Amino acid sequence: MTGRDDSLSLLFDDAVDAFLVHLRSERGASPETLRAYAGDLAQFRAFLAEGRGGDGRLELRPDVEDVRRFAHRLYETVERASQSRKLSTLRSFFRFLEENGWIEGNPAGAIPGPKLKVGIPAYFSVDHMVQLLEALRKRADRPGSSWTARRNRALFETLYSTGVRVSELVALDGSHVDFQQELVRVRGKGAKERLVPIGDTALRALSEYLEALRAQLPGVDPVQGALFRNARGGRLSARSVRRILCGELERAGFWQHLSPHGIRHSFATHLLNSGADLRSIQEMLGHAGLSTTQRYTHVHFDKLAAVYDAAHPRSRKGK
Template identity: 55%
Template structure:
């Protein structure tokens, strides 16, 4: 038997739990909060009543909520919302509010495995070389140098765009060729960064000091906007699309695609999957294994060449 409790009361407790106890990122917390709020809005659209209580939630109600958005949302988005509700009700187990998690009784939408988007090596070199050329023209804007450094760094390290924009200048160790990154759950890790990326960052910092001769001590952000503040992930997305078009690459790619590209190219070059997992900051190896499909043809060629039972007898 359910005990009384308002949806808003316990959803607020849940969000505080995610923020202060689990230490999830602001972006992840916003996604959880949005999913819970949408269910409350669905209840109001059905009943005209704003006072949703936990006792109003059943498996059938959740099925109706997911069905209400099947035409406007991909199945992956629906599955994520169901996952949010399952996590929320598991959290409520500590309060002994439900005999059974109603979200566990709802089947997840069947989704196709999404193949990560990525650029091939030639396209990446063409893109980064075009950025470097534009950044080394005499009298070019400091932002041209920033954009070169921005995407050299993203491809060289494979870090998330949120991690990229949260980098501060002291996080880059030029002598050691490493970058200190704060990832999901405020977990810190150190990842290698290549010489090309380090050169581009040095050039960018020199251009930045000329642009802001008084310095930007009040904001230690590595990648800055035109006002000297920290660049945002949304701005990086916009800059990437602009730069891709400038060099003739019309693929609609997100900054995350450069992370996929980083992982795919390392894997194709024979890097160990565990090492890639460490650099990407994946807590589970299964997440990293999404990239294994892209080099399957190469793997099969290696197998046919090396395996004794796959070779023809001479």
């Protein structure tokens, strides 16, 4: 579609298809993001069809009251975070249609989302992170260990060393790692690329993993293709990384839950508490603005407050 012909009706399904193509080809959305958008829009479509008494060729007739009633339905049925995401999907969808001249105005633009509590990101302490990575190293170095043990160690050493998103981690190719310059080229949201430093320990783990991978799957060339592989030689998925981490935490004796995103939080928190400036962390994380990165400052400010209380002569706790 190159624009809306006023003599023709705009079908909901055609509009969604065009939107998803835009997200994938122009904004570099991941498969998981595309599934989430498609699911939210399918739910809105079902709501519209229910109100119009049919589920055939549904015309898209943007109406702020439809969105308002849908928001009320969400308020009654799902949690705040899901409400916020689904309304955000509608705003993006209608904004896309408006910018392409297929509708006039954004019927979701004036519908406020729920106020969300800003939660403290889950993360591991430095000691716990080291304990997990050491457990992975010992299992990988054990005589007779499988190549997947070396892969798992390299996987989480890389994740903690770079702080990349799990979607960015599994999208890495072997050619994206510069062992000489100690950098990783990461393709982030919106197909934006950034260079992220990677430490010696992670690079050693990667080298050992690649050596084991070549021995296990001689036909695989990780330099030209996916860096992290599954047992069949295909690219590891984000879902598999979550499952692997769950198993490794259990093997290492941790009762706490930690997601791959929690390792990313740990990376940022540990850097901040060690004196790294917020702008540098923003660049490494690939955040578009500082507001997202500032979620980590709660830990830093807690530490600053403790130092102040202990050292300042006029603090209440000072001597």
